[in-house]
Amino acid sequence: MKTRIMLSAVLAMAAGTAGAEEVRVFNWSDYIDESLLEKFEAETGVDLIYDVFDSNEVLETKLLAGGSGYDVVVPSASFMERQIAAGAFQALDFSQLSNAGNLWDMVKQRVEIYDPGNQYAVNYMWGTTGIGVNVGMVREVLGEDAPIDSWELVFDPANMEKLAGCGVHMLDAPTEMIPAALAYLGENPDAQDTDTIEKAEPVLAAIRPYIAKFHSSEYINALANGDICVAIGWSGDVLQARDRAAEADNGVEIAFHAPKEGAQMWFDMMAIPIDAPNPDGAHKFLNFIMEAENMAAASNYVYYANGNKAAQAFLEPDVIGDPAIYPTDEVLDKLFTVRAWEPKVQRSATRMWTRIKSGT
Template structure:
């Protein structure tokens, strides 16, 4: 589901295989043995695994149209590309072991406990010549959960927020004005009861819903206190009757008109808006910028500890970090990029969309990325499941 927007990082691109320099032959007397020919220049480019395969596990609807095909054509590597619906599904796969994947795309905050659990191997930055394209200020944000940026390389980022079908919401609210804080629409029964008629959808993910619920009730968004979860759960219980669905296919559900208000990823909401326009629809689908703050997410590439094709994985990461591929992610998928070199290639209409590339004021309101420890995971899941079941 998507997701899911950057001082200078002194990472220098390292040449993976240096070219040899052929020496001019030195003249020798006729009676001596002819000189041995110089060895041919070493090939340049990334070192690849013998097996020309790469298995990737990513979120759905979260990759540009030709990226995989372009990589396969250039490197002669067959990519097997599978998708998962939420971080919880990815985590279960990694914990079980022998996932078979060479690259996975966890959300940085959620992935902290996976790093702590030894589920990822370090990235070899010497194999990623385009690493210097990354914005150092953006990488500092990831370092909050991945110290020294040892394991995670950014894929894309965004924020979890409230989105609306503007016409339907205005009609359902009637004379009631829109709240200043958009979270009121889905967390305050005064508003949710009115939107029930046109549908409220929640992203089906405990790690996305509970932080914003905790923040809304005045608790730390990544609290480790069970009592804070109790307060969030009590608030959620009051609006449960007004929630139509818990969605793992948010783009389709929004574009299909199944809800008029939704808690989802900013990029997914913008993608759904584009789909409505492409099919001739006139409804205006917009992600809102709550005064109460949206929840930052940064999705990242990581290499599982038991990955079999590590060289191929590094080659793909390096390929993805090319400036043109970072720009395509923003232009096609409506997600901002941490690739600083890509910025000049991003379309003006995308850069000027304040729900993609946020203003300083809106950025300051965002809830910073973070993560829950394994110790509180049970409370997190129990609170969410009770909300979902309505009990």
Template sequence: MRLKPLIAAAITSASLLALPAAADPGQVWLYNWSGYMDPDTLAAFQDATGTAVVLDTYGDADEAEARLLARGTGYDLAIVASETVGRLADAGAISKFSLPAVPNAAGLDTELMQILLASLPQAEGYALPYLWGTTGLAYDRDAVQERLPGAPLDSWALVFDPENASKLADCGISIVNSVEEVLAAALVYLGLDPQSQSEQDIEAAFSLLSAIAPYVRSFDSYQYDALMDGDVCLAIAWSTAGLAPQMEDENSSYQYVIPREGSNLWGDLFVVPSDAGDPEGAHRLVNHVLQPSEMARATVFNNATNSVPAARQQIRDPGYAIPALTLPPELRKKLFVVKPRTGEEKQSLDRRWRLLQIGL
């Protein structure tokens, strides 16, 4: 889940074109988060297969879910947030993969996939992982310690304690615009089950969020620039954005942490729309991306945990061996996956989330 202002000149943007009326054997249509795949990966696929990738992008998980549910998109392949896959599968909007057509799937990190499937059994057969990440805290160490000496830097209390939030408001607090993930973080901070669907628990979590909302500068899916430019000193962020300052600027005072109470493990997953015009081309593209060399490229390009363990040996920069990216066993024990909700339940959360953001 990374939004970055990058559009590859070598890849045609579908936003400039009409969607195809029928499958073109020389093209595969891909729907993905903006700036979330190295253009060299897609160029290499075209060189290897003679098939061009036509790319359309989105900036919000709800946008992608709604578009795929509506059908008739013309997409052959999409990369979507894990929490949407259950609803897409239940609605018949995506098709099962033919694993023999994706031999590189044999190299996937089975442990992370099992963590996902334990909470999201609907994804089995319908989704294959592209990249993994967590939802944690990114903070400017200097700015935070100046305002909060002795602050709990490894705890959700840094943001969810209203007293702490009030003292950090002047240097900027940003919260990722993902209600299901932020709600889960609030629940685990309160000592409740992060997957709880109890109305009492959800009310307690929203009360907590309402208490800190006045101190929040923005609720935003796109946090990369704000963190890289130092516009905020604390963010609940996806690891792809939260890690960017420390990975891309050796002089940065920013740190990204997975809070000790626990954190959400998210996956951005490949799915094949049920009305895909070229599912065979989609399978070939997935198999290409899941090569260890391409997965290594994806890790460096996105600051993400890649889905193929063998790829880590091909990343020469030791900076990418940090626990927040490799997710060693001691960290994996603290991870949970957002439990899928029905469309009606999600709509209810969205309404409460919007009201919270506007102060109602």
């Protein structure tokens, strides 16, 4: 390896040309079938350097500091909206993306509020924020007709008081929990004004005493092990918990529901930073991922829906046929999208979240 680098460096200097082509991709952790990475290198001859992150905030800080060194990054759409405004991305060159026709119009239309004209990004995966329950434990506490498909389950203090005994986790993310509480109230979950957003505070404060933990990833294990009975979380994560419990055969049955009052639909988008060292290589990677079979392989592996219509023909039946991954049209109609808040609104939401969590 070392000799190869040395040799290519010497050759590059001698010939005055660049060494082997490299493309650097920064994606979420556990978010791809890794055999696809080898396949990409074999097909294109481009060296792929694949790094992972675990929070939008980390990615955003790297992008806004400038000089991230990555060619392809995968922010969530509401973060991407702000990053586009900050000038962090370059417009895609669709002449290099022959597979762009595979994209799903439903998803393209929905992400247009973040990226008008779909100029800067293509959808990778999408999912919903809803409720994961340990079916047996919740029925035991609340009875057979427990409202496991409604926000009532977690936002009605009467239910929560009983559920607190078996453990409830909640995402540590105001951008997820405030819209959910607004949906429960029948308010506009995509509210952009502080007055409406503040209506979520009493709802969240009332159930605060019954929440065991605010955390955005621990619930996967906790649900799978039967340590908790309810978690507000992301669809794919809850499904991962469901599969882990099934594998462990520990008698834990996990189910995910996007609540009937409406649930947040989120999108993870692939985009090219403005200062990407190799934009051509980035386009090659995007085009590779947009190939129907490759995108389907990724979804079959991570259990998230993707924004690729052509890929649906290659999906496993337990992915395309699972309404928790690909919701029915009826549920799909109820899903809402949430845009990025203005800095002042964001600040008051963060402040409100701290107040709810710590009482200060």
